[in-house]
Structure formats: C-alpha cells, structure tokens
Amino acid sequence: MKKVHGETEGIRNSLLEAIANLYETSVPQDQLWSGELIERVSSLSSEINREIALYLNRKGFITDVSVGDHQTVTLAGVEGKRSLNRLSGIRCIHTHPKGSGYLSAVDINSLKLLHFDAMIAVGIRDGQAQELYVGIIDTENGEDVEISGPYKPMRNNFHDLLESIYQADQKTRKTPLPNQPRQERAILVGLQTSDSRQLNGRSEAEVSFAELEELAKTAGASVVGRVMQNRNNRNSATIVGKGKIEELRLMVQALDADLVIFDEELNGTQQRNIEEAVGRRVLCRTALILDIFAQRARSRDGILQVELAQLQYRLPRLTGMGLTLSRLGGGIGTRGPGETKLETDRRNIRTRVSHLKKELEILRKQRGILRENRQKNNMPVVSLVGYTNAGKSTLLNSLCASEVLAEDKLFATLDTTVRKLPLDNVQTVLLTDTVGFIRKLPHNLLDAFKSTLEEAVLSDLILIVADASDPQVEDQIRIVDEILAELKANTIPSLIILNKIDLINAENPVILSQENRGIVEISAQNGYGLESLKQVIENMIFSNKVKVHLTIPFAESAVLAWLHANTKILNQSFGESGTLVEAEMEKSLLEKVSQYRTFH
Numbered sequence: 001m002k003k004v005h006g007e008t009e010g011i012r013n014s015l016l017e018a019i020a021n022l023y024e025t026s027v028p029q030d031q032l033w034s035g036e037l038i039e040r041v042s043s044l045s046s047e048i049n050r051e052i053a054l055y056l057n058r059k060g061f062i063t064d065v066s067v068g069d070h071q072t073v074t075l076a077g078v079e080g081k082r083s084l085n086r087l088s089g090i091r092c093i094h095t096h097p098k099g100s101g102y103l104s105a106v107d108i109n110s111l112k113l114l115h116f117d118a119m120i121a122v123g124i125r126d127g128q129a130q131e132l133y134v135g136i137i138d139t140e141n142g143e144d145v146e147i148s149g150p151y152k153p154m155r156n157n158f159h160d161l162l163e164s165i166y167q168a169d170q171k172t173r174k175t176p177l178p179n180q181p182r183q184e185r186a187i188l189v190g191l192q193t194s195d196s197r198q199l200n201g202r203s204e205a206e207v208s209f210a211e212l213e214e215l216a217k218t219a220g221a222s223v224v225g226r227v228m229q230n231r232n233n234r235n236s237a238t239i240v241g242k243g244k245i246e247e248l249r250l251m252v253q254a255l256d257a258d259l260v261i262f263d264e265e266l267n268g269t270q271q272r273n274i275e276e277a278v279g280r281r282v283l284c285r286t287a288l289i290l291d292i293f294a295q296r297a298r299s300r301d302g303i304l305q306v307e308l309a310q311l312q313y314r315l316p317r318l319t320g321m322g323l324t325l326s327r328l329g330g331g332i333g334t335r336g337p338g339e340t341k342l343e344t345d346r347r348n349i350r351t352r353v354s355h356l357k358k359e360l361e362i363l364r365k366q367r368g369i370l371r372e373n374r375q376k377n378n379m380p381v382v383s384l385v386g387y388t389n390a391g392k393s394t395l396l397n398s399l400c401a402s403e404v405l406a407e408d409k410l411f412a413t414l415d416t417t418v419r420k421l422p423l424d425n426v427q428t429v430l431l432t433d434t435v436g437f438i439r440k441l442p443h444n445l446l447d448a449f450k451s452t453l454e455e456a457v458l459s460d461l462i463l464i465v466a467d468a469s470d471p472q473v474e475d476q477i478r479i480v481d482e483i484l485a486e487l488k489a490n491t492i493p494s495l496i497i498l499n500k501i502d503l504i505n506a507e508n509p510v511i512l513s514q515e516n517r518g519i520v521e522i523s524a525q526n527g528y529g530l531e532s533l534k535q536v537i538e539n540m541i542f543s544n545k546v547k548v549h550l551t552i553p554f555a556e557s558a559v560l561a562w563l564h565a566n567t568k569i570l571n572q573s574f575g576e577s578g579t580l581v582e583a584e585m586e587k588s589l590l591e592k593v594s595q596y597r598t599f600h
Helices: 013-024 035-048 104-112 159-174 205-219 242-254 266-277 287-296 300-317 322-326 348-377 393-400 443-448 473-486 530-542 557-566 589-596
Strands: 053-059 062-067 090-097 118-125 130-138 145-151 184-190 221-230 257-262 281-284 381-386 417-422 428-433 459-465 494-499 519-521 545-552 568-574 581-585
Touching: 013 035, 013 053, 013 062, 013 145, 035 053, 035 118, 035 130, 035 545, 090 104, 104 118, 104 130, 104 145, 104 242, 145 473, 184 205, 184 242, 184 519, 205 221, 205 287, 221 300, 242 266, 257 266, 257 287, 266 281, 266 300, 281 287, 287 300, 287 443, 300 348, 300 443, 381 473, 381 494, 393 417, 393 428, 393 494, 393 530, 459 530, 473 494, 494 530, 519 530, 545 589, 557 581, 557 589, 581 589
Parallel strands: 090 118, 184 221, 184 257, 257 281, 381 428, 381 459, 459 494, 494 519
Antiparallel strands: 053 062, 053 090, 118 130, 130 145, 417 428, 545 581, 568 581
C-alpha cells in the first residue's frame, strides 16, 4: 500500500486504507478531475474532518496523497519537478471540509511557489462536494493567478482550462529567470506582556517591534508579515501561544516566507520547537543583530569581536539550532564563524573562543600603546556615543572634515574611528566614533566589544548623540546611560547632543524632563549649532586648565619627566639656571609645581 503523508495520527486504519486506495484512481488526460474522484475524496475528507490533497500528473495518475487538519494541509514539495522556467506538470486537488471551495492565500501561494499546472479546491458541505474553484498562473503576468469557478463536480468539458494551462506553460518557458538572488522574506513576531512599560504613548514592546523591522531590513530581509501577541506571560516552549504558532505556520505558506524573526531571546529548545512547528528557519533579535555585525565588520578587530560574540551565543544553543545549522550559506543568521552542523564539537568552539580572546587581548594592548602616546601629547579625548543611527558618524565628518562611512542604516559604524578636532588656534582634541547602542543589545556582543569601547571608558568627555526627531529620544538616552553604566563609564563628564534638530518644528519641541546635564542642539547634516558645540567642548575640557611658566633646575630631571607625562608642554628652552618650560595643566596639579613657577 502506498503511503499517505501528512497529519495521519488518530485516523482509523480502515479509513487510512481507503484514503491510500485513492492512488488507484486515475483521471482521463482530457479532464482535470472526474466526478467519481471528487465524490470519493469529499466523502473521506468529511469523515475524518481534515483536508485531503491529491497530486496528479498530466497523464491523470495520482502521485501523492496528503492529509491535513481541519484548517489546512501542509503541501510538500513536488518530486521530480521540472526546471524553474516551466510548469511542474502536476496539478493539486484538495478539499475544504465544511467550507467554501474558493482558493485561500495558502492555496494561491503554493500554486505560484511550486509551479503547479493548476490548484483545485473542493468546497464540501453536508459530506458532499458542492463547488470547485480552479487557480492557474496568469498567462499575462506570471506573478498573478487567474481564479475561475465555481464548477460542478460532474463537469466534463475542460477545454478552456487545459488551454489556459498550456498557454501559462508556454509563457513561463519564455520568461527569463531573474539574475539577482531574491531577498529573504521574513515574518516578524513580537510579544506584549503585562510588564511592558509605556513610552510616550506607545508600549515598549511596540517600540522594540518597530526597531526589529528596521533591523531586519538592515540585514537584507524583506518583511512580508508581522504578528504581535498580547499575553500575560511567555510560553516556556514557544514564547507565543499555540494558536499563534498555528497562525505562523499558515502565514509562512501564504506569504512564501523564508524565515521567522522573534523580538525575544530564544533558547535552543524554544528555537527547535518553533522551527518544527512552522517549518522555517527561526531567529531571535540577538541573532539578527549579530548577523548585521557579521555583515558590516571590516577591521580585524571588528571581525574577531563579532566572531567571538557569535560563538559565545551559539555554544549553549547547539542542541536546538536545527534548521539554522543544517543549511550551508543559509542566509540571515547563518553568517560568521561558519558552523554548519548540529554535531559541532563544543571543545573545538571553546578552543576557538580562547584563541579569539588572546588575539583581542593583543590588539587591546596595541591600542593601549597608541593611547599612551596620545596621553604623552596630553591631547584630550572626546567620545561620541549614542543610539544607533543617531548621526554620530555624520557629526564626526562635519566637525573634522573627514569621510567616515555614514549611512541612514542601523549599525553603519562598527569600528572605532579617531580624528583630530581643532577647537581654536591652539586647542585640539581627539574625537572618537563608536558603535551605536540599541534596545536589548546582546550581552555577548557588548562583552566582545568592550575592548573597542575602551575609548569611551577612558575619555575626558562623552558626547551622547541623540536623534531629536525620534519620539522615543528620552528613552533612548536612558538606554545609552544604562549601557555606559554597565561599561563603568557613567562617572565621566557627559553632554547631551540633540542631533537632527532641523527635523523638529516649534509645535513639536523636544522635552527632556529627566535631564540635568548640558544640552546642545545641532544639525550635523546642515552644520547648525556646530560652532556652539565646539565652544562648549572647549569650556568643559579646558576651563579647569591653566598655562604656567616654570624653571626646572638641571639637577631635577625627574620633575621635567613628570611634566612631560602629566601636562601639555607648549614650549621648552634652556636658561642659565635650568630648563624653561611653558606648560598647560589641570589646576589641581599647580601645587606640585608651585616652587618652580615664574611669572612674566
């Protein structure tokens, strides 16, 4: 007996045998169906209260029989399918028990995806077939489907329908295949629980979900569907409820989705459960961010840090990453270290992690040497930090006349960039651009990038750049402050820079109710407020510094060495009684050199 595929659990053996006997039925080549076949399959479908799908070839023989539940049948791939630039030579007849025979979105998408000759749906009421609808790929536009019907089960004349199939096949053969790979199609899933805070009229879950869509687009996905569920708490097995999982299973078929992205952290078991239920690759927000970083890392430092973060993320999830690790070059979420099978040896990954940490430590020491050289020149460091896409790189370019990559995308900058910023004819500071922050920033990523973020931790001043046009600007500043606190950089003097102020009008002013720090409004794009910003930076860094003239006796060379290490030497010459030094230093250091001061 040939096998019946699909959801067969719970069906009596006698009924399964009767369904399997459908394989013995054939349809004349000049017909799409026969009244006898429709009557038998409708009766069986009503008795089991599940859909039944039949695949028939052009000779009229049934090549596959599948059973679904009362809502849908998951259509398998067509075996022996011909090339992509012609129809498959297979038509699908399936039942809609207790429903209309009109084609659903899943039916239409399956017709296009699998290049069926025709998709035929049978509407059943009171145990009998009432109407049939037929979908055939449009001969004028291969992206559309022409639906005709309703037809009676006992129809004998199929000339027009067979001609439409023939014309569609001819049209498909003449249509060249696209050269460009298509974008991966993603469905986004969010969860709103009772503990979700309200942010400026929107829940934090909604704000995070909107960010997830931007992240997906940045990663290169085309967002084709969105699902948000309200629940009191998270389902321990699948995050969302059983009903939403079933809805997702239908959506991935109807929308031809390649992957499902959750705005939640998923453990390996949850990921495996969801993948098995929906039949598509599943990612969480963390994996998506890691993938973006893997795409954009350019420097050796950045590449190593991303790989370390990805390995640390994957290690505890190896037993659950079924579909993700089973596909070579599987697209979003699979870039980076290149782990390609479930049985990856944990010991090898731990060895690689250890090696990466040593490499990053070497690079950290090299940056430390460069930093010491800058400190010897006593050049203050100002760091740009802030939410991703707030305009940090654009501000760096505008202030320093540089050409650092600046795009209207999330995480356009990964690698720390340092440029000189002249403030006036004498004073100069170093301005550093750092990786942007975001809500739910992965801890593994933050840990891996701590060595790069040392520039911010060891700064003299931190400029928190914020997008003034974003309604959630105040909450974004809060998130940046939390991450700076985690990096132990919250004690460094900071200044709020409200960028993109040109996008704000008088009727919608920016109000930062919780701020007691200095605020400067600018537009990095058109240059508004930049001179004022430079003046504020100069005042904050140099207001507590003074210029002094010193005479250091030749016998006290240690004092001269201390001055070179801790102050900025403006001029140095030799006099009769010692070395004459003009230096700039912190006021707090004056007492240490008071005995050597000379006044002009």
